[in-house]
Amino acid sequence: MKKEIPLAITFITGLIIIVTFFIPHQPLGTMQQRLLLWYSIVLGFTMLLGMDSLLRSNIQKIVRKAPGWPFALVLIIGFLGTLIAGIYTWATSESLLSLGSSFMYVYTYFIIPLQATMFSLLAFFIASAAYRAFRARSLEATLLLITAAIVMLGRVPVGVEIWDKLPVMQDWIMEVPQMAAKRGIFIGIALGTVAMSLRVILGLERTYLS
Amino acid sequence: MKKLFMVLTLACLLSPARALEPPVDVKAVDTPNDEGSSITVSWGRSPQDQGDATVFKGYQILRAENDKGPFVEAGFVICGKNDFRDNVESHKSYYYQVRAVAFPDSSNAVLTGPAAATAQWFDSSRTNVLILTIILCFLIIWYIERAKKGEELFIRKIQGLDAIDEAVGRSTELGKPIMFSFGLGEIKDIVTVAALAILRQVAVRCAQHGTELLVPNWDPLVMAAAQETVQQAYSEPGRPDLYKEGNVSFLTSDQFGYAAGVDGMMLRQKPGAVFFMGYFYAEALLMSETGHSIGAIQIAGTTAITQLPFFIASCDYTLIGEEMLAASCYLKRDPQLLGSLKGEDFVKAFLIIGFALMAVWGTAGYILNNAGNPWMMNVFQAVKNWFITG
Numbered sequence: 001m002k003k004e005i006p007l008a009i010t011f012i013t014g015l016i017i018i019v020t021f022f023i024p025h026q027p028l029g030t031m032q033q034r035l036l037l038w039y040s041i042v043l044g045f046t047m048l049l050g051m052d053s054l055l056r057s058n059i060q061k062i063v064r065k066a067p068g069w070p071f072a073l074v075l076i077i078g079f080l081g082t083l084i085a086g087i088y089t090w091a092t093s094e095s096l097l098s099l100g101s102s103f104m105y106v107y108t109y110f111i112i113p114l115q116a117t118m119f120s121l122l123a124f125f126i127a128s129a130a131y132r133a134f135r136a137r138s139l140e141a142t143l144l145l146i147t148a149a150i151v152m153l154g155r156v157p158v159g160v161e162i163w164d165k166l167p168v169m170q171d172w173i174m175e176v177p178q179m180a181a182k183r184g185i186f187i188g189i190a191l192g193t194v195a196m197s198l199r200v201i202l203g204l205e206r207t208y209l210s
Numbered sequence: 211m212k213k214l215f216m217v218l219t220l221a222c223l224l225s226p227a228r229a230l231e232p233p234v235d236v237k238a239v240d241t242p243n244d245e246g247s248s249i250t251v252s253w254g255r256s257p258q259d260q261g262d263a264t265v266f267k268g269y270q271i272l273r274a275e276n277d278k279g280p281f282v283e284a285g286f287v288i289c290g291k292n293d294f295r296d297n298v299e300s301h302k303s304y305y306y307q308v309r310a311v312a313f314p315d316s317s318n319a320v321l322t323g324p325a326a327a328t329a330q331w332f333d334s335s336r337t338n339v340l341i342l343t344i345i346l347c348f349l350i351i352w353y354i355e356r357a358k359k360g361e362e363l364f365i366r367k368i369q370g371l372d373a374i375d376e377a378v379g380r381s382t383e384l385g386k387p388i389m390f391s392f393g394l395g396e397i398k399d400i401v402t403v404a405a406l407a408i409l410r411q412v413a414v415r416c417a418q419h420g421t422e423l424l425v426p427n428w429d430p431l432v433m434a435a436a437q438e439t440v441q442q443a444y445s446e447p448g449r450p451d452l453y454k455e456g457n458v459s460f461l462t463s464d465q466f467g468y469a470a471g472v473d474g475m476m477l478r479q480k481p482g483a484v485f486f487m488g489y490f491y492a493e494a495l496l497m498s499e500t501g502h503s504i505g506a507i508q509i510a511g512t513t514a515i516t517q518l519p520f521f522i523a524s525c526d527y528t529l530i531g532e533e534m535l536a537a538s539c540y541l542k543r544d545p546q547l548l549g550s551l552k553g554e555d556f557v558k559a560f561l562i563i564g565f566a567l568m569a570v571w572g573t574a575g576y577i578l579n580n581a582g583n584p585w586m587m588n589v590f591q592a593v594k595n596w597f598i599t600g
Contacts, residue, residue, distance in 0.1 A: 018343075022336055025329040029245035039398060043431060050430030050460035057456040068478040111464070118466035122492060125499040126520075133523035182515060185531045187561060189513045191346070192535030193400050195554040198350055199538075200403065204546050207407040207538055208397075208435060 007203045014201035054079070082106050147173060230310055231256050232317040233269060233292075238306040238325035243336075246300040246329030252293040253319060256310040261290040270309040270316070271296065277305050277321060286311075300327050338596055350553030357549030365548055370509050370527035371540050374408070374485075377507040378415040381482030387422035388412065389481040390436075391472055391497065393512065394465060395489035397431040400535070401513045405487035406439050407538035408511070412485060413443030417452055425458040426475060428468045433460045469493035473500040486510040486525070487534065490517045498524040511537070568593065 013035070020031045058072035066072075082103075089096055089103035096103050136142040153159035154170025199205035233253035241248040251271055259266045268288040272281035273296060284296045284306075298304055305323030309316050357363055381388050390409055395402035409425070416423040423440060427433035437458045444453040461471040473496060476484065484501040486494065486508070494510075494517040501508045502524050510521035511529030521528045529537065532554075539547035568590070575586035 022333055022340055023331060024243060024245045024333050025331050026245055029329065043429075046430040046434065047463075049434060050427075050463070053430070053433060053456075053460040054462075057459040060456055068474070071474060071478075114470070115464070115466045118470055118496065119492065122496060125495045129495055129499055129502075129520060129523040133519075185515055185518070188530075188532035188558065189515075189535070191554050191557055192532035193513075194343070194346055195350055195550050196400050196404060196535045196538075198347060199547065199550050200400075202351075204354070204544075204550065205403070205407075205538055207410060207439070208403050 003206070003209060006209055007206070011201055011203065014197065078110075230258055230312050230315040230317040232310050232319040233308045234319065236306065236308050236319045236322045238304070238322045240325060240327050241295060243330055243333040244327075246327050247297055249296050249298055249304060249306075249325045249327050250293060251296060251306050251308065251322075253308050255290075255292050256317070258312055259289050259310070263289050265312060267311040267313055269294075270311055272307040272309060273298075274305045274307075275303070277323065281305075281307060298327050300329065302326060346553075346557050349556050350550050353553035353556065354546050354549035357545040357552070360545070363545065363548045363552050365536075365540065365551060368529065368533050368536070368540050370511060370529040370533065371408075371537055373507075373509055373527045374411055375415060377483035377485075377509055378412065378419060378421060380507055382419040382421045384482045386482030387424050387479055388416055388483045388485070389424045389426070389472075389476065389479075389501075389506075390485040390487065391426060392428065392432050392436070392488035393486060393490035393494065393514075394428050394468070395432065396429050397435055399489055401489050402432055404535050404537055405511070406435060407541060408485065408487050409436060410439050410443045411541045413440045414446050417444040417449040418447045420449070420452060422454075423457060424475060424479065424481065426461045426468075426472050427459065428461065428463060428465075430460050430463075433458060465491060465493055466496075469496045472497050476500050476504055476506070480504050481506050483507045483509070486512070486521065487529075488512065490514050490521075495520040495524060501525075 016028070016031055017035070020028045023029070055076065058075050060066075061069050061072040062076075085102040085106045086096060089098065089101040093101045098104065130148075134141070134145045134148055136145050150166060151170050151173055153162060154166040154168075154173075159166040159170075196205065200208070233256050235254040236251065237253070238249055238251045240246075241250045253269070256266070266289045268286055269291070270286050271284045271294050273284040274281040285294050287294050296304075296306075303324035303326045305321055306325070307321050308319045310319070353363075378388060390412055392402055392405050392409075395405065397403075413423055415421075425433075425436050425440065427436060437455060440458050441450070441453050441455075444450050461468050472493075476497075477500065481501075481504075484498075484506045486498060486501075487510070490512050491514065494512070494514070498508060498510065498521060508525035509527045509529075510525040511534035512518060512521060513531050513534060515531070518528065518530060536551050536554075539551045571586065572590045572594075575588075575590040578584070579587040
């Protein structure tokens with residue numbers, strides 16, 4: 001029964017989702033949105049599960065003095081600080097997003113700059129990955145290097161100055177060979193998704209049940 | 211000459227301005243293929259509507275429950291448009307009047323109605339999807355049945371999946387842990403379900419070799435599923451004692467917070483192998499480049515097309531799209547699962563042949579069309595439209 005009930009739920013839910021795609025009549029028409037709403041509610045509660053896991057594993061690190069335990073301490077202080085600011089704002093302001101509130105202060109002056117820093121680092125990581133990927137070690141890598149050079153130069157004003165046909169070549173590369181490869185991958189993913197979904201609905205794929 | 215000019219000017223000034231003409235051929239019909247919540251009003255544009263908002267404002271749509279009124283404004287559509295979808299109560303009749311507005315003038319079209327919104331039992335715009343889904347499902351189930359009967363099915367090698375043992379083995383030899391990330395996928399994403407199958411295989415190998423497995427998560431539901439999967443996998447070779455719940459943990463639901471957390475773990479704990487399996491966004495390269503910098507074997511798999519080039523550039527092996535979704539079949543080697551893969555391949559072959567034929571047909575149609583014979587092009591367009599509708 002431990003396996004059969006979840007499999008039956010999966011089969012029925014999967015069938016409902018498929019049927020609602022083709023039948024707009026009520027009650028089926030809005031069933032998919034309703035199921036997604038239920039999913040959001042469940043997800044909200046699982047946040048508590050996540051918080052429990054986060055705090056427990058980091059507290060253990062501090063207690064055991066595991067390597068890098070001061071980072072765990074910073075994380076817990078940051079977590080509690082944001083939580084306190086959130087509760088205080090919730091109790092004293094109209095909304096958590098009220099301008100000038102302590103929660104917005106944390107969001108504006110800590111979270112946004114940290115996110116921006118991480119995203120800015122991406123440029124450096126792209127440069128280092130591109131350096132490795134574009135080394136002309138083989139015929140394929142050389143072709144990649146030449147194509148990438150045309151695409152990059154074709155997209156910037158200096159490319160036109162070098163040769164006015166570069167933007168035309170860039171457009172052709174993006175619209176023909178690149179698009180063909182991309183669509184091929186897309187079709188493979190779409191078919192794979194249908195096949196995998198069918199396996200899940202029919203109970204052949206049970207990995208999600210552990 | 212002077213007199214003639216004065217007469218013409220006077221005539222121009224005294225002649226009446228051209229009256230604002232109302233929209234024509236107004237129709238109000240039940241919106242097709244919906245759940246019975248709207249009526250679509252359409253009309254032919256007024257001749258004065260040339261798409262210039264400074265001259266012609268647009269159309270005011272008035273609605274009433276009977277033809278005598280009172281009419282209330284249901285909406286306003288800017289110039290250049292000729293239809294409006296009005297959300298109304300189901301099974302109730304309504305009358306509509308469309309008014310052309312060119313400030314300060316306005317002109318009413320003939321009243322239309324009654325029209326009522328009703329729900330449809332089948333969305334006819336999705337007939338093509340239904341037919342293709344039935345064909346696809348039939349082929350997959352047919353191949354599964356053939357596999358059940360014991361037919362041997364060939365499946366090509368997937369290097370990324372074969373490399374799992376190599377990655378775990380090397381990590382074990384180095385005495386380093388293994389890291390597994392699902393990226394920002396949710397449990398409702400099919401790619402996350404596929405990643406769970408790979409996690410199970412990795413966890414079984416880790417349990418066999420006594421290697422530590424770290425699974426930092428972005429989504430608490432995925433974390434719960436991953437904990438179950440790893441725990442179960444550790445029991446399989448009889449090593450449940452090695453399972454540590456804290457190793458399969460939640461980090462944060464913030465994208466770059468998660469990337470920073472995973473990077474931090476990599477730099478501190480220096481895993482010997484890193485798996486990126488699931489759905490990824492901009493954090494993909496941040497994490498995989500960090501993994502590369504610590505010298506870990508990296509195996510990635512995703513259906514996120516925009517992130518695939520980054521994984522290919524920075525990882526040792528990359529499972530591209532469908533390979534990732536085929537992982538559970540490939541790893542388990544269960545005949546029924548392999549049968550479903552075979553069915554998928556058959557559909558793919560069918561599509562490739564179809565695309566090739568359409569390309570030839572379209573090219574020939576284009577040439578003939580230019581020579582004044584449009585029938586081939588018309589058929590090509592009809593087939594193309596059938597596929598893109600819905």
